[in-house]
Amino acid sequence: MTGVTLSNVIKKYGETQVIHGIDLEIEDGEFCVFVGPSGCGKSTLLRMVAGLEETTGGTIEIGPRDVTHMDPAERGVAMVFQTYALYPHMTVAENMGFGLKMNRHPKDEIAAKVAEASRVLKLDDYLTRKPKALSGGQRQRVAIGRAIVRGPDVFLFDEPLSNLDAELRVEMRVEIARLHNEIGATMIYVTHDQVEAMTLADKIVVLRAGRIEQVGRPLDLYNDPDNQFVAGFIGSPAMNFFPAVAGGGGVQVPGLGDMTLPPPLSAPATGPVTVGVRPQQLRLAEGDTHKVDISEQLGGVAYHYLIAGDGSRVTVEAHDQSAPKSGAMVGLTVDPENALFFDAETGARLR
Structure with missing residues (x-):
């Protein structure tokens, strides 16, 4: 088991630069998730670690070895792709052991390693089947x-x-988490699904346009985002953002029914700011400041989509089974301590 270190890693396609000087250290045995919107560079970065993409600049180290320009087979990595890429004419056992067979490992060694992997992944009952006889989740296993x-x-x-x-996604998410707990290997996982990132990761790397926005533990990113992009990307449903105005010793938020919130120390004395509040931290109340657009009742949780007087859209998460009717007028309450403040122009966090 070894860690991975990226130092000023750059990737260019001709004159177009897609990875901009990434510095990152992944500890031995850590489960690190690259997350971000489509096109942010997360898969490109993973393929650079694997050796499937050439590194334009910087260094990649796996353990004590500089692998920047090594062939993929020499790096000591194994990659699981979005598509299963199984050989349809081979059994499960033959598919699992094919790489070792091609490298001329002894049959007894192959059988032992396939048996151990099968035990870990609960595939013992399927070793003689071919891929067409398996479900999607079984094929991915x-x-x-x-x-x-x-x-x-x-x-x-x-x-x-x-x-x-x-x-199956939920089932396999649990399987991968259990696999990491059992074998304790270093794992790097790419996804655009922040729920997968939050539930699987020891460390999340949030990427945007080939740059790292923030690195940290899941709950640290959720509770203490560095900027508006991270705050909006981490958490489901997404955080509500409201244009607001600082002045007179407070921050007035029209989207919250002209509620006035105490400003953070770094907020401007006057001028525009952005206020963020998570749907879980808002509560419906008596009032007429917001119109109910749609309510989704899922049983244990409900999502209410509201329209404020200034046209702002607001999502509220509730944990009861009462739902206001579409078109009804309601009010909102929020604990001021749960509001986050961002620079209206740069999106940087105001603390």
Whole structure:
């Protein structure tokens, strides 16, 4: 087991630069998730670690070795892709052991490693089946098993659950978390789904346009984002943002029914700011400041979508089974301590 260190890593395609000087340290045995919107560079960065993309500048180290210009086979990594890429004419056991067979490992060693991977992934009952007889989740487990038998220093996952339906995604998310707990290997996982990032990661790396916006533990990013982009990307449903105005010793928020909030120390004395409040931290109340657009009742949780007097859209999460009717007028309350403040122009956090 070894960590991964990226130092001023750059990637260019001709004159177009897509990765801009990434510095990152992933500890031995850590589960690190790259997350961000489509096109942010997360898969490109993963493929650079794997050696599938050439590194234009900077260095990549796996453990004590500089692997920047090594072939993929020499890096000690195994990659699980979005597509399973299983051989349809081979059984599960043959698919899992094929890489070792091609490298002329002894049959007894291959059988032992396939058996151990099968035990970890609960595939013992499927070893003689071919891929067409497996579900999507089982096929992805076989692809993960193929990576395990290689005994890599680092596991790389490139959106491995995106082809699965919602139920299987949850099931496989739990499987991957359990796998990490059992084998303790260093894992780097790419996803655009922040729920996967929050539930799987020891460390989240939030990327935007080829740059790191913030690195930290899931709850640190949720509770203490550095900027508006991270605040809006981490958390489901997404954080509500309201244009607001500082002045007179307070911050007036029209989208919250002209509520006045105490400003942070770094807020301007006067002028525009942005206020962020998570849907979980808002409460419906008596009043007529917001019109109910739609309410979604899911049983244990409900989502209310409101329209403020200034046209702002507001999402409120509630944990009861009462839902106001569409078109009804309601009020909102929020604990001022739960409001976050951002620079209206740069999006930087005001603390």
